[in-house]
Amino acid sequence: MFGTSGIRGPIGDEVTAALALAVGRAVASDGYETVVLGRDARESGLMLVDAVSAGLRECGADVIEVGIAATPTVARAIDHLDADAGIVVTASHNPKTDNGIKLWTPSGKAFGPGQRDEIERRIEESDYDLAAWDELGTHRQYDGATAFHAAALADAVDIDGNPHVIVDVGNGTGGITASVLDDLGCTVETLNGQPDGSFPGRPSEPNAETLESLAAMVEHTDADLGIGHDGDADRMMAVDETGTFVPKDALLALFARKAAGDGDRVAAPVDTSLAVDDALAAVGASLTRTQVGDVYVAERATEDDVTFGGEPSGAWIWPEETLCPDGPLAACKLVEFVDTAGPLSELADEIEQYPIRRTSVEVTEKKAVMTAVQERVTEVYDDVDTLDGVRVETDKGWFLLRASGTEPLVRVTAEARSAAAAERVFDEARALVEEAIDAVGVAEQ
Structure with missing residues (x-):
């Protein structure tokens, strides 16, 4: 349920x-x-x-x-x-x-x-x-709930300049972002600003494909950045001043590096990119991995030395503010960051991007397949993490095999610091799933 x-x-x-x-x-x-x-x-x-x-x-x-x-x-x-x-x-x-x-x-x-x-x-x-x-x-x-939230957002940031921001509300409930940024002195324009649960402007999930209109509008104006929300505004994604969608892992790395210092930890799920580890290592901080889901990130964020939690899906948590993923807060924090540190494109370019491969394998008995996967992986590899699925570190990179929580799928993710290595790790991971399917005698759909 x-x-x-x-x-x-x-x-x-x-x-x-x-x-x-x-x-x-x-x-x-x-x-x-x-x-x-x-x-x-x-x-x-x-x-x-x-x-x-x-x-x-x-x-x-x-x-x-x-x-x-x-x-x-x-x-x-x-x-x-x-x-x-x-x-x-x-x-x-x-x-x-x-x-x-x-x-x-x-x-x-x-x-x-x-x-x-x-x-x-x-x-x-x-x-x-x-x-x-x-x-x-x-x-x-x-x-008074929205007014209370708006006041908290205004108190959480300090924006001295007049950044130009375009907010794609996605016909959802994220209009509070545009309102607060306007009150803070920003020049604000909106897309899909009228709440409408049929989402006539674009699909509700904010990603590179659904935010194409936002990207085009930012590119052809003097806007400093674009903000995109989902239907209930717990998620936030961004477009830089050139109209380029900011990669999800890069945005997570930027928020994490800004929030953490020497000895601090950042909470993020097991499928988080090596780019976040590297960004945190540069400031003396580290990543603590959690199960996939904002509730698990939030739980880890209650620990004293965890200063930030995030998921590449667009859920961002500042525990000193709230343990709920707060898209409007993330938007305000990002605008403040750009206002003080410079163009978002340059900030994002500072984050190393590594090749990552993903696929999903449809199976009829995902629990049985994952049990077989875990048995096989623990026989073959030394560095195995079973916190959420099966995550393996190799000398070439890492891979994650994880059953979907809602669909008859086993998800395969692999990443390395070179394209060739990522391909090899991905092939290893996919082969393990195929072996498990054969071992338990279930059909791949």
Whole structure:
């Protein structure tokens, strides 16, 4: 039911009002007495919010509804409103046909595996504590969540100049970025600024392909950089002043190097590029690898010497601010960086880029295949990490074999410091998956 990023799936199939009602009932029954509730711009979200709210109140929890808002806005509001948890109805960067539900703690960290498992158990067993007629939860609307978030963003950065920024909101809830940057004295233009959950301007996920219009607009104006958000603005990607998409690992390395100093650590998942290790080594810092998923990065970011956490997918965490990936905060931090350190293209060029190969192999029994992969890898290689999948360091580079959390896939990633070495490591890794498929006797789809 729960993936690493909550519940997501097609409306009317995997995600229904009945499921939303059950989630609300389970959260309230698990002892969360006051819950902040918000949603992204998808039309189906209105129905799901109503169902979640009904389930919460039916089991005695009080609901504070903040309406349509960015996910980090809702996450920050939990502690601000002295609530016990937050629920965001969102499918984040998924297609318009989908919706979902994500659960948050007062620190801004998403519910961890243990918390998710308990909610899922209650739903599967219908283990709800329905309240008496005179003990039902209350409901109130709160309209100040975005203003609170905006004030926190303004306090987190110091922009002295007048950088020209183009913000591609992606028809999502990231308009707060443009508003705050404008208030801070930047020259701001927007693309796809009207919230619309059908995402008419572009697909919700911000990447090199979907941000082509942003790149073209930046290239043909005097803009200093472009910012791109996903549907709920927990992600942020960037385009430099030449209209070039900034590689994801380069952006992670830039943020990491800026946030860390001698002896500090940065948290990032097991599929993070060697470029980040090298960038951190140059300032005396190091990378600590986590499982894939912002909840795992956020958990590691609670450790004292971890100053930043990030995922190449565009989720960036500054633990002194919030443990929620905060796309608008990342945007403001990047604009501040460019304002003080110079053109984004030059900053990105300082980060070494290494060849990386990726593919996904469809299999009918991914768990069995991964068990066979792990057995074979531990026989052949000395430096094996099984934190999340199987990650192997070789003298030529590294590779990662990892089962998808939501699809019948085994993902293969390989990286080295030369193209030839990356190809050899990738071929080794892919061969291991093929051997495992043969060993367990399942079909490759």
